Amino acid sequence: MSDQKTILDQMRNAQIQDTYIHPDDLAWVPFPGAPGIDMKVLRVSSESGTWTVLFQCTAGSGFPRHLHLGAGEYLMISGEMEVRGGAKAGGITAVAGDYGYEPTGMIHDWTNFVSDSVFFFTNHGPIQFMDDDDNIVGVLDWQGILAIDASAPAPV
Numbered sequence: 001m002s003d004q005k006t007i008l009d010q011m012r013n014a015q016i017q018d019t020y021i022h023p024d025d026l027a028w029v030p031f032p033g034a035p036g037i038d039m040k041v042l043r044v045s046s047e048s049g050t051w052t053v054l055f056q057c058t059a060g061s062g063f064p065r066h067l068h069l070g071a072g073e074y075l076m077i078s079g080e081m082e083v084r085g086g087a088k089a090g091g092i093t094a095v096a097g098d099y100g101y102e103p104t105g106m107i108h109d110w111t112n113f114v115s116d117s118v119f120f121f122t123n124h125g126p127i128q129f130m131d132d133d134d135n136i137v138g139v140l141d142w143q144g145i146l147a148i149d150a151s152a153p154a155p156v
């Protein structure tokens with residue numbers, strides 16, 4: 001490649017920014033309302049409201065009932081996650097290597113972890129948490145993710 005082309009590429013790339021995260025450098029942060037679940041925040045977008053995290057979930061932990069106000073995507077890295085009761089109840093059982101897409105408007109009751117699990121997760125907007133009577137108990141958006149992340153201990 002010519003020096004001129006390299007310079008032009010650098011000029012163009014300087015106007016945008018790519019992201020590189022080494023998760024081992026980040027501390028796990030407790031995910032509120034879900035004992036046994038921690039996360040590492042990889043990226044948050046104030047423009048699109050998308051947030052991307054790594055979740056670590058102990059066996060027996062789970063996310064309470066929620067409504068996706070933005071679509072979610074996940075990739076299981078290890079462990080086993082049961083969505084909507086798992087495959088035995090007509091839902092999904094996701095294991096290492098599995099990818100899932102959760103459309104906007106999807107309601108998930110108890111999403112539980114059968115074994116210690118780690119998964120990559122992106123949500124394209126907020127998640128609304130509800131009780132069994134559909135009363136809203138909280139809405140988690142990109143700003144909430146940043147606030148939780150700010151409570152993380154400094155990396156060592």
Ligand SMILES: [Fe+2]
Nearest residue numbers: 068072102108
């Ligand atoms: Fe969900």
